Amino acid sequence: MATGRTHRPATRSRGIPEATVARLPLYLRALTALSERSVPTVSSEELAAAAGVNSAKLRKDFSYLGSYGTRGVGYDVEYLVYQISRELGLTQDWPVVIVGIGNLGAALANYGGFASRGFRVAALIDADPAMAGKPVAGIPVQHTDDLEKIISDNGVSIGVIATPAGAAQQVCDRLVAAGVTSxxxxxxxxxxxxxxxxxxxxxxxxxxxxxxxxxQRKAGEEHEATAAPAPAAHQESTEQGPDGDVPAVMPA
Amino acid sequence: MATGRTHRPATRSRGIPEATVARLPLYLRALTALSERSVPTVSSEELAAAAGVNSAKLRKDFSYLGSYGTRGVGYDVEYLVYQISRELGLTQDWPVVIVGIGNLGAALANYGGFASRGFRVAALIDADPAMAGKPVAGIPVQHTDDLEKIISDNGVSIGVIATPAGAAQQVCDRLVAAGVTSxxxxxxxxxxxxxxxxxxxxxxxxxxxxxxxxxQRKAGEEHEATAAPAPAAHQESTEQGPDGDVPAVMPA
DNA sequence: CATTGTGAATTGATTCACAGCG
DNA sequence: CGCTGTGAATCAATTCACAATG
Incomplete structure (x- = not known):
């Protein structure tokens, strides 16, 4: 987004659509749940329901990964878990740093879902000297001064920014300069x-x-039904609009 | 998503594309910053840069709202702030409840951006009796038992779920039964x-x-350059894939 | 004459519908 | 026979490019 028109299809490397990539984690979660219940196979219909998508979409998504299903039967749960994990790069370990240990940063540090799937909190970093050394979620907070060293010592390529808005760009610049690429x-x-x-x-x-x-749209319902035949009820399932729009959290 | 194929274009009510709706808050934030700096007008090019999108997209987005710009000049900042706020429904007050006051719930309660733009934390709700009465971010936590009463007494239509995964569906059902629709x-x-x-x-x-x-794709870079002419650098600006994919946070 | 507003072209995602296969 | 995998059709979003205009 930074410098202008340079866009190349780069990300499309081996051609998995971005929308599909964004859904793989969803499938993986549903599959993991099935795996824990020792379910051996699952149909596209069942898995789609569990993941909250429709089955045609799911099958098309999987078709980009290869042909991992068996016609007339469905998908082998364990095998699919492995294939998707591999595709997402979760078969390796990703050290992550969290910068900004306020309410939110602490919440993230305590988040259980990290370790479970390939991610490891390598360090917590905060600008407040009073925080330094204090353990959060069992990990001692380190001072921003050491950011560069922490990144390179731990081979960190993924950083999480949970600082106030004013500090974010500066932290970002330092992370990037130190070698973080996500x-x-x-x-x-x-x-x-x-x-x-x-x-x-x-x-x-x-x-x-x-x-x-x-x-707001729901509230102003019954109007607009002037000329139109005014059908039945209403249904709004936001379907989380395109582009990963996403929400911003932040301790003030 | 729940019941099957019932999808109607409902949400498209007055025809603003979902992708556009998802960007309006971005524009609004950029405009608010300009407004605070008392900048009177802004061009699509400048505003687009501030919001991190390209200017053609921004102009097309605004065209769905109406013609609020002046050719040869740009957009009046204050006027646009008002129009977008109105379109998003932020000129009214939205009481919100947060259910699940763990690390994350507390972080959300403390989040400053709430009050600023039309949202008001009407209540904090948690299932732990030990939490009841304890103030978080200056608001006393109430017990889940009173959820229905809290919702209706405060006319809440927006609920935030920050509970553990296991409790989420049940909380959701109760919120919906009590009248929450978002x-x-x-x-x-x-x-x-x-x-x-x-x-x-x-x-x-x-x-x-x-x-x-x-x-992962970045790591496995220099391969694949076997047959292809292998152009120049690489560029990955994820561009937050379509569909609001979004991340899940949670205090274990 | 700089900049908006928008048709037309393009690109991307979703859905349909069915042939192919275990 | 049931279910996958996928071309073809559709629908949505983005980008182009330029005419309209204050």
């Missing part, structure tokens, strides 16, 4: 990064605003 | 809701997995 941003700011660096954002207030938009 | 879900589960209820999800581990996918 950033998950919880601060409500647009981050500018060089090409080759991925940014995803999570923004609470954006999500709420999208909900408010639809909520 | 839900922001931070629990890593697919929620099933009746038609007419909107759900958006925020899922940390999904976001991380999407980043890992791209990260």
């Amino acid at each position: 950033i998950l941003n919880f601060a409500p700011t647009v981050l500018t990064v060089p090409d080759g660096v991925d940014v995803r954002k999570v923004d609470l207030s954006i999500e709420l605003q999208i909900l408010a938009f639809h909520e | 839900i922001l879900n931070f629990a890593p589960t697919v929620l099933t809701v009746p038609d007419g209820v909107d759900v958006r999800k925020v899922d940390l581990s999904i976001e991380l997995q999407i980043l890992a996918f791209h990260e």
Whole structure:
């Protein structure tokens, strides 16, 4: 997004559509649940229901990965878990740093889902000297001064920014300079990064605003039914609009 | 998503594309910043840069709202702030409840961006009796038993779920039964809701997995350049894939 | 004359529907 | 025979490019 029109189909490397990539984690979660219940195989219909998508979409998604199903039967759960994990790069270990250990940063550090799937909190970093040394989720907080060293010592390539908005770009720049190439941003700011660096954002207030938009539409219901035949009920399943829009969270 | 194929274009009510709706909050944030700096007008090019999109997209987005610009000049900042706020339904007050006051719930309660833009935390609800009465972010936590009464007394239509995954569907059902019609879900589960209820999800581990996918691709770079002419550098700006994919956060 | 607003072209995602196969 | 895998059709979003205009 930073520098202008340079867009190349780069990300499309081996041609898996972005929309599909975004759904693979969903399938993986559903499959993991099945796996834990020792379910051996699953049909596209069942799995789709569990993941909250429709089955045609799911089959098309899987078709980009290869032919991992058996006609007349379905998919082997364990095998699919493995294939998707591999595709997502979860068969390797990803050390992650979290910068900004406020309410949110602490919540993220305590989040159980990290370790489970290939991610490991390698370090917690905060600018407040008073935080330094204090353990959060069993990991001692380190000071921002050491950010570069922490990144390179741990071979970190994924960083999570949970700082106030004002500090986010600066933290981002330092992370990138230190070698981080993927950033998950919880601060409500647009981050500018060089090409080759991925940014995803999570923004609470954006999500709420999208909900408010639809909520407003619901309220002003019965009007507009003037000329139109006015059908039946209403249905709004937001279907989480295109583009991973996402919400931004942040401790003030 | 719940019951099958019932999909109607409902949400498209007055025809603003979902992708556009998802970007309006972004524009609004950028405009608010300009407004605070007392900038009177802004061109599509400038505003687009501030919001991290390209200017053609921004102009097309605004064209769905009406013609609020002046050719040769640009857009009046204050006027646009008002128009977008109105479109998003932010000129009214939205009481919100947060259910599940763990690390994350507390972080959300403390999030400053709430009050600023039309949202008000009407109540905090938790299942732990030990939490009851304890103030978080200045608001006393109430017990789940009173959920229905809290919803109706406060006229709440938007609920935020920050409970563990196991409790999410049940909380969701109760919220919906009590009259909530929009839900922001931070629990890593697919929620099933009746038609007419909107759900958006925020899922940390999904976001991380999407980043890992791209990260993996970067690592396996220089291969594949066998037959192809192998152009220049690489560029990955994830561009937050379609569909609001979103990350799930959660205090274990 | 700089900049908006928008048809037309393009690209991408979803859905349909059915042939192919275990 | 049931279910996958996929071409073809459709629908949605993005981008182009330029005429309209304050």
